[in-house]
Amino acid sequence: MRYLPKSERIRKEMLATLGVPSMEELFGCIPEKARQKGPLNLPRALSEPEILEYFQERAAENSGGMLRLLGAGVYNHFRPVLVDALLSRGEFFTAYTPYQAEIAQGTLQSIFEFQTLMCQLTEQEVANASMYDGSTALPESVAMALRITGRRRVLVGRSVHPEYRQVLGTYTRRQDVEVVELPVGRDGRLHREALRGALNDKTAAVAVQSPNFFGCLEEIPAIAEQAHRHGALLIGVINEGVSLGIVRPPAEADIVAMEGQSFGLPLSYGGPWVGVIASKEKFVRSLPGRLCGQTTDRQGRRGFVLTLATREQHIRRAKATSNICTNQALCALAATIFLCVYGKEGLRKLAEQNLAKAHYLAGELGKLGGVRLPFGAAFFNEFVVRLDADAASVQQRLREKGIIGGVNLTKWYPELKNSLLLCATETAKRADLDRFVAAFKEAMGARD
Amino acid sequence: MSEKIRKAGRHVTQSEALIFETSAAGKHAYSLPPLDVPGVEAAKTLGTEQVRREIEGFPEVSEIEIIRHFTRLSTWNYGVDTGMYPLGSCTMKYNARVNEVVARLEGLATEHPCQPDELSQGCLKILRLLERCLREITGMDAVTLQPAAGAHGELTGVLIIRAYQESKGDPREVILVPDSAHGTNPATAATAGYRVENIKSNRAGRMDLGSLRERMTERVAGLMITNPNTLGIFETDILEIAEVVHHRGGLVYMDGANMNALVGVARPGDFGMDIIHLNLHKTFSTPHGGGGPGAGPVAVKKFLEPFLPVPVLEERPGGTLRWNAERPQSIGRVRAFGGNFGVLVRALAYILANGPDGLLATTRDAVLNANYMRKQLEGAYELPYQSPSLHECVFSDKKQARHGVTTMDIAKRLIDYGFHPYTVAFPLIVQGALMIEPTESESQEELELFIEAMRAIAAEAETEPELVKTAPHTTRVKRLDEVTANRKPILRWKPAPTPEAAD
Amino acid sequence: MHPKEYRYTKEHEWIKADGATGTVGITHYAQEKLGDIVFVELPAVGRKLEAMESFGSVESVKAVSDLYSPVAGEVTEVNSSLKDNPALVNQDPHGGAWLVKVKIANPKELDQLLTADAYQKFIESEAAEQ
The missing domain is CATH 3.40.640.10 (Type I PLP-dependent aspartate aminotransferase-like (Major domain))
Structure with a gap:
């Protein structure tokens, strides 16, 4: 096997040193009855060209060549070539968690930079070294709010990503927590009256996403004020990080749960990406996940270490309060590089382009007969269209023209009939958008 | 540097500031194609209250600076690509490029x-x-x-x-x-x-x-x-x-x-x-x-x-x-x-690269390496449990503790010898544990260097315990002050307070 | 080393009774075992504690230890100076680094605690076990 650096002769020599007659004998401690009978029934070993061929063949069986205007929590942004060029350095990607700080300063400093960038973006005071993803950052944020407030009731807008809410359900179902979902108002945002009715002095937190799942911007300061009046915390959820280039950050939120996929991580059919939890300094001891801190060595030189580790699983054991063990360091590094490339000016320009593309598409679609934009609230790069036709059939017709026509919302929101969620990032060219609109018109026209 | 240290030598390790400290207004690394649809005015479209001001402290750096920054940081790390990384229970094996x-x-x-x-x-x-x-x-x-x-x-x-x-x-x-x-x-x-x-x-x-x-x-x-x-x-x-x-x-x-x-x-x-x-x-x-x-x-x-x-x-x-x-x-x-x-x-x-035979050979080599390492180190370090080992082996620092040298000290000294440390002080049932997992990815030559290093450190613990207790000596930073990092946590960079603007 | 007039628990807390008020801290032996204390978590004033109920924790860089109340009672005061200066627990565990004061519910409970001598014997036997 080409990954194994030993010859048969060396193996024999090593066995002889051990006084063990054969490789099988090394496993003598495993009872006969527990041993495997016969070889594994797996495909034969493939050579490198065969491996490439296998995966290239699979890659060709996907959506190749289709025009896709999909968002729904996962955004197709351009990835500067620097990201992979630097991630591919073996010292980064073949290292483990920086437990031994003296030979992991590269990873540690980059995490410290990541934490800083996340604070700057969200206007929070502390951010952790990352979470698995945004969907698990939400229940971990909720658990954090429960610990801080000592309360057991949580309000979650139905405008929060449906799969995030499902994950929250899995994490909380078997614990003594009351999760109340709040309806969506007519403008596509959290129903504020419903929030008023549901808030009480037993409420630990309100979780609101902005831009929300429909792309609409929520009124974070006002919602925060409402929550705080009852002593509840506000959890601000963010799916589309690039929005922070231009959209006001949830500074009033007490906890921010974010997905950082937009920052240089490929769609990759679902991951790996990078979650973030940011919060206020006073809550740092309740923050889950790894934290990197600045310190000095014996000679007074600046260095970085993992710190406040006593919050973590491997120390707390049965008293642990979160599930996160390490972090998504390499994904966090990708985000860090991406944000350095775009920088202060670039991230704003990037956000402006997203805004322009999505509004162009929405405007053009809005001109078509039978297509409405049902929600009046301001949106970033994603929006909902409601059709006077069967949305699934329209999607089918679009597909025949090589277009994936958005995400059908009926699956998650039965009340939103014939509604599609569409997204246009900076990667969508005008020609693509025009082609999309033309095809859409045709597909709508063909309605019976 | 001791001649016992065969694997490592000193090499250039460049200093590098935080990316925020190399930032200067007007530098940039991004490139965007010209906008091919009508631009929209954010304040009008989103409402002024929804538009953010500039991101305070966000970096402004050029492409070459980014490349150098992260390349330099990478050289401060140790990876499997650098050498043996015997972190117990972590299975730090070769990561194939394909x-x-x-x-x-x-x-x-x-x-x-x-x-x-x-x-x-x-x-x-x-x-x-x-x-x-x-x-x-x-x-x-x-x-x-x-x-x-x-x-x-x-x-x-x-x-x-x-x-x-x-x-x-x-x-x-x-x-x-x-x-x-x-x-x-x-x-x-x-x-x-x-x-x-x-x-x-x-x-x-x-x-x-x-x-x-x-x-x-x-x-x-x-x-x-x-x-x-x-x-x-x-x-x-x-x-x-x-x-x-x-x-x-x-x-x-x-x-x-x-x-x-x-x-x-x-x-x-x-x-x-x-x-x-x-x-x-x-x-x-x-x-x-x-x-x-x-x-x-x-x-x-x-x-x-x-x-x-x-x-x-x-x-x-x-x-x-x-x-x-x-x-x-x-x-x-x-x-x-x-x-x-x-x-x-x-x-x-x-x-797929391994197939059934390759996977079996991998397991066997992993167990062979662990047992070989165990046999060669058994005299130098206390072996608290005599049961046969599979893929990893746990020693204790009992012998070295007599000289005031702990498993953490030995781990830090290993860095000087050119290796990533093993897992320190785990499992908890072994006082002063050294948990070592070589994996199948180590050649006999690399294993021998590791064994030699571990034996040399055991000898140093007896003859020059201070040398071990103050290790590492060859890294960019020496042992870091974790106590202050915990008592007064600094978890993000902040701009230095600007002196009063002079008129 | 461990003051005679104090009473001790097997979890390494001490209590000094002064009329109905008990002052609680951790022992010199405990702080030495823990190493550099980096954080102390204390309860709210007014909290009612059962005997040997956990009321907070002390943290070193790599360990968390629960704090147990030697007796039942109500927390009347907490040592807020430890928030900014947890190192005091290492420097003056039997004095300035007291943790909480409690209104002792049942003074008889004090008799069930270890005397300084008994505590000394206990820690010696604990050390011998290791």
Whole structure:
């Protein structure tokens, strides 16, 4: 096997040193009855060209060549070539968690930079070294709010990503927590009256996403004020990080749960990406996940270490309060590089382009007969269209023209009939958008 | 530098500031094509109250500065690519480059998880084949690839135990965990709403069967066991252990962190395990990435399949694959979308590169290396448990502690000798533990250098203990002040306060 | 080393009774075992504690230890100076680094605690076990 650096002769020599007659004998401690009978029934070993061929063949069986205007929590942004060029350095990607700080300063400093960038973006005071993803950052944020407030009731807008809410359900179902979902108002945002009715002095937190799942911007300061009046915390959820280039950050939120996929991580059919939890300094001891801190060595030189580790699983054991063990360091590094490339000016320009593309598409679609934009609230790069036709059939017709026509919302929101969620990032060219609109018109026209 | 240090030498290691400190207004590295649709005015479109001002302190740097910044940082790290990384229970093996290539292929890295299943058949086939391989390797009947990491897989597994017990009418209250377990085991059980009770290890370093019999009552939902355990020792009573737990209606969960000792040799499904999670970033060579990402698939026996998280992959008549989320008994969704697909692709590439023979040879070499290292170091370091080792071996610092030298000191001194340290002070049942896992990726030559280094340090501990206690001596930074880092945490960079603007 | 007039628990807390008020801290032996204390978590004033109920924790860099109340009672005061200066626990565990003051519910409970001599014997036997 080409990954194994030993010859048969060396193996024999090593066995002889051990006084063990054969490789099988090394496993003598495993009872006969527990041993495997016969070889594994797996495909034969493939050579490198065969491996490439296998995966290239699979890659060709996907959506190749289709025009896709999909968002729904996962955004197709351009990835500067620097990201992979630097991630591919073996010292980064073949290292483990920086437990031994003296030979992991590269990873540690980059995490410290990541934490800083996340604070700057969200206007929070502390951010952790990352979470698995945004969907698990939400229940971990909720658990954090429960610990801080000592309360057991949580309000979650139905405008929060449906799969995030499902994950929250899995994490909380078997614990003594009351999760109340709040309806969506007519403008596509959290129903504020419903929030008023549901808030009480037993409420630990309100979780609101902005831009929300429909792309609409929520009124974070006002919602925060409402929550705080009852002593509840506000959890601000963010799916589309690039929005922070231009959209006001949830500074009033007490906890921010974010997905950082937009920052240089490929769609990759679902991951790996990078979650973030940011919060206020006073809550740092309740923050889950790894934290990197600045310190000095014996000679007074600046260095970085993992710190406040006593919050973590491997120390707390049965008293642990979160599930996160390490972090998504390499994904966090990708985000860090991406944000350095775009920088202060670039991230704003990037956000402006997203805004322009999505509004162009929405405007053009809005001109078509039978297509409405049902929600009046301001949106970033994603929006909902409601059709006077069967949305699934329209999607089918679009597909025949090589277009994936958005995400059908009926699956998650039965009340939103014939509604599609569409997204246009900076990667969508005008020609693509025009082609999309033309095809859409045709597909709508063909309605019976 | 001592002539005993054969592997490492000093080399140029450049200083580098934080990226924020190299920033200056007007520098940039981004490039965007000209906007080809009408621009929109943000304040008008979003409302002035929704538009942010500039991001304070955000970096402004050029492309070459970014390249140099991160390249320099990378040289301050140590990776498997640099040399032996014998971190016990972490299985730091070679990360094949072809895995990186295939995970980045156009058509795989570019696929959106919300695109229709019919237009994702390539991705789904990859997942299907990986599921099949993992079922075969573990001897289990069904697999979920969703969990994002080992601890996440544990949580999934314990939630499955809970759902199963609930389906029998009572979730029960307790999960049993041996005292040698990883901290994540009790943490997971507690997160899933269980009380944790510890089972003691016996003198052979194995779970005490008598103690298990005593504890295993009808209140116990299940046992979480690592096999081989964190001492690298196979639980020889595993069949009896499973029987004791099953007899009282409990389930056995196996932490698969140490599967690198078993692939191709023994299958958990054949020795009575009901649930197992795998760490693809350990056994199946997906890169650790400085702490992640990983993937922690969970494999179960047939009777537990209904409880797997949604969605599950299904094959329709005619062979097309699709996700199914309609599963009434499922524990629910444990993360958005289907899993860390990019990690799963790499793991499959590893399995395909090896094939059945390669996987077996890998396991054998891993165990051979650990035993060779054990034999060569046995005199120099105290071996607290004499039971045979599989893929890793745990020593203690008992001999060196007489000279005031601890396992942490020895670990730090190893850095000077050109190696990444082993796992320090774990498992907790060994006072001053040195937990060493060489993996199959080390040649005999590299192993010999490591053995030589470890012996040299043992000698130094006797003759020059101060040298060891103040190590490392050759790194950029010396031992760092963790106490102050904890007492007065500095968790982000802030701009230096600007002096009063002079007129 | 361990003051005669104090009473001790096997979890290494001490209590000094002054009329109905008890002052509680951790012992010199405990702080030495823990190493550099980096954080102290204390309860709210007014909290009612059972005897040997956990009321907070002390943290070193790599360990957390629960704090147990030697007697039942109500917390009347907490040592807020430890928030900014946890190192005091290492420097003056039997004095300035007291943790909480409690209104002792049942003074008889004090008799069930270890005397300084008994505590000294206890820690010696604990050390011998290791």
